[in-house]
Every structure is written in structure tokens, then in C-alpha cells.
Amino acid sequence: MNQSKNLKAMVERKxxxxxxxxxxxxxxxxxxxxxxxxxGLSTEEVYSLMAY
Amino acid sequence: xxxxxxxxxxxxxxxxxxxxxRCVVKLAPGLGVGLENLRNALKKEIPYSxxxxxxxxxxxxxxxxxxxxxxxxxxxxxxxxxxxxxxxYEVELATKMGKLGHSPIIRSSSDTHIExxxxxxxxxxxTYTRGEDEPIMNAAQATRAGYALRDLHxxxxxxxxxxxxxxxxxxxNVKLVDFGLSVPVSxxxxxxxxxxxxxxxxxxxxxxxxxSDPYFQIVNKHLNxxxxxxxxxxxxxxxxxxxxxxxxxxxxxxxxx
Numbered sequence: 001m002n003q004s005k006n007l008k009a010m011v012e013r014k015x016x017x018x019x020x021x022x023x024x025x026x027x028x029x030x031x032x033x034x035x036x037x038x039x040g041l042s043t044e045e046v047y048s049l050m051a052y
Numbered sequence: 053x054x055x056x057x058x059x060x061x062x063x064x065x066x067x068x069x070x071x072x073x074r075c076v077v078k079l080a081p082g083l084g085v086g087l088e089n090l091r092n093a094l095k096k097e098i099p100y101s102x103x104x105x106x107x108x109x110x111x112x113x114x115x116x117x118x119x120x121x122x123x124x125x126x127x128x129x130x131x132x133x134x135x136x137x138x139x140x141y142e143v144e145l146a147t148k149m150g151k152l153g154h155s156p157i158i159r160s161s162s163d164t165h166i167e168x169x170x171x172x173x174x175x176x177x178x179t180y181t182r183g184e185d186e187p188i189m190n191a192a193q194a195t196r197a198g199y200a201l202r203d204l205h206x207x208x209x210x211x212x213x214x215x216x217x218x219x220x221x222x223x224x225n226v227k228l229v230d231f232g233l234s235v236p237v238s239x240x241x242x243x244x245x246x247x248x249x250x251x252x253x254x255x256x257x258x259x260x261x262x263x264s265d266p267y268f269q270i271v272n273k274h275l276n277x278x279x280x281x282x283x284x285x286x287x288x289x290x291x292x293x294x295x296x297x298x299x300x301x302x303x304x305x306x307x308x309x
Binding site: 003018035040049050 | 106107108109110111112113114116123125170171174175176212216217220229233285
């Protein structure tokens with residue numbers, strides 16, 4: 001269950017989204033952009049994210 | 053084997069697999085050893101505990117079947133002895149969206165698990181650079197993705213976390229996943245506009261090839277008004293966002309499938 005850097009970032013991002021504040025959403029948006037620019041998630045990682 | 057009642061309570065020419073109550077057609081007797089072996093092979097299911105664990109988090113465990121065709125999310129008991137929870141609408145929406153072809157098909161679910169097909173494809177990202185006007189999805193992909201949100205919104209829900217990594221793309225086939233953060237529009241109407249805003253560049257709502265589509269016309273009209281508000285957090289801007297969302301939903305209700 002070694003997590004890639006991108007998956008770890010997306011797990012953190014999901015926590016921010018749950019907070020729901022404008023600041024958290026802005027930070028979440030930056031994380032998403034960085035993940036997209038560094039290769040995104042694999043199919044398995046998309047499903048993995050559902051665990052969080 | 054004596055026919056049992058299936059999960060719908062019917063007694064029929066089917067037998068139930070007890071673990072997840074899926075029905076299988078009962079084979080006529082005397083069809084030979086080969087068919088009997090096939091039946092036994094089909095009935096022999098590998099328990100979730102033997103599936104490969106992809107991730108274990110605060111919201112459960114996600115595992116993939118040995119053949120890679122199914123994934124299951126199972127809830128776990130926390131240290132306090134309480135079971136984890138699905139998102140309030142996660143199972144319901146995943147099931148409905150799966151039936152509509154917008155999401156992976158749900159094969160079984162209970163209070164503690166949801167098993168679904170692994171959708172082919174992966175998120176699009178390779179050429180996704182914000183600030184550029186080029187959409188990432190082609191018109192056919194954007195239409196499928198847009199219709200997924202259209203139908204979710206028509207059901208009265210916002211996805212709550214729509215972004216590029218939630219759409220699995222395989223050719224022109226697009227599947228939307230993860231409804232764990234979905235919310236009813238009655239509680240947070242402006243969330244529907246956030247869904248649209250967050251994937252505007254991914255889909256390219258203003259792609260000329262989509263201009264004749266009635267749904268995309270509605271989206272463009274309201275998304276332009278929403279975008280014009282910028283990131284203002286004033287009371288007036290918040291009220292305007294809700295008004296735009298409500299008008300969008302009203303327009304959506306008049307849209308024929």
C-alpha cells in the first residue's frame with residue numbers, strides 16, 4: 001500500500017474539501033493543480049481515494 | 053439445490069448466492085459434469101478479505117479483486133468500536149448513476165460495503181494546463197461528462213468534489229466516480245455551480261461543437277454569470293451565486309432528456 005506523492009496530496013486535499021472554508025478550498029485547488037501538472041492519478045489511485 | 057427466495061423475496065427458478073444475495077440461473081439437471089463444474093466455479097467467489105488492498109483510510113478500505121475487474125469499499129470499525137460511515141448519499145447516488153451509465157455499475161452493497169465494476173480508462177491530465185483555453189476533453193467526452201452532472205443535478209444533488217481526477221475516460225466513454233461528498237441541492241444550491249465551474253476548462257463548455265446542445269447552452273448562460281462574480285465573498289455575491297444556481301436548476305427541470 002505504498003502511496004504515490006500524488007495520491008498522498010489528494011488525500012490531504014480531500015481533508016481540506018471537507019473543511020469547506022474558502023481558504024481550505026483555495027489550498028485544495030492549488031494541490032489539484034500540482035497533481036495534474038505532475039501526472040495525475042492512476043485508475044487504481046482514483047478508487048483508492050474513496051477510502052478517505 | 054432447492055430454490056430459495058432471492059433478495060427480492062421471490063421464489064423462482066434461480067438460486068441465491070447467500071453472501072451478497074445475487075441470483076444465478078439454476079441449471080437444468082443432467083446437463084453433464086462440465087456444466088456442473090462450471091456452475092461450481094461460478095459460485096466459488098473469493099472473499100473480499102482475499103482481495104488486494106489498494107488503500108485504507110479514515111473512511112474505510114478499498115480493495116480490488118484478483119482479476120482486476122471489481123473494487124469494493126468496505127467500512128471498518130474504528131478504535132472506538134464504531135463503524136465508519138459512507139457519505140450520506142454515496143451508495144444511493146453511485147447506484148443510480150451506475151444504472152444510468154454515468155458511473156461504474158454497482159454489483160452489490162450493504163450497510164458496510166459497496167462493490168462496483170472497475171471502469172476502464174483513467175483521468176485526463178496530460179495536457180491540462182490551467183490558463184490555456186484549449187479543452188482537454190473532445191466534444192464527445194465532454195458531452196458524456198456534462199450529461200453525468202446534468203443527471204446528477206436533476207436528481208437534486210451536487211457532486212461536491214468534481215474535478216479532473218474524478219472522470220475516468222476510455223475513448224469517448226466517461227465515468228464519474230466518488231459521491232462521498234455529494235450534497236442535496238436543497239441544502240447547498242450553489243454547489244451545482246461549483247461542480248460546473250471546477251471542470252469548465254476540462255470539458256470546454258464553450259467548445260463550438262457543443263453550442264447546439266440545449267444542456268450546454270444552459271450551462272454556458274449560467275456559468276458566465278457565475279464566473280463574472282469572481283472570488284468575491286461579499287453577502288451580495290453569495291446571494292447572487294445562490295440565485296444563479298436556482299435559475300440553473302429551474303432551467304434544468306424544463307430540459308427534456
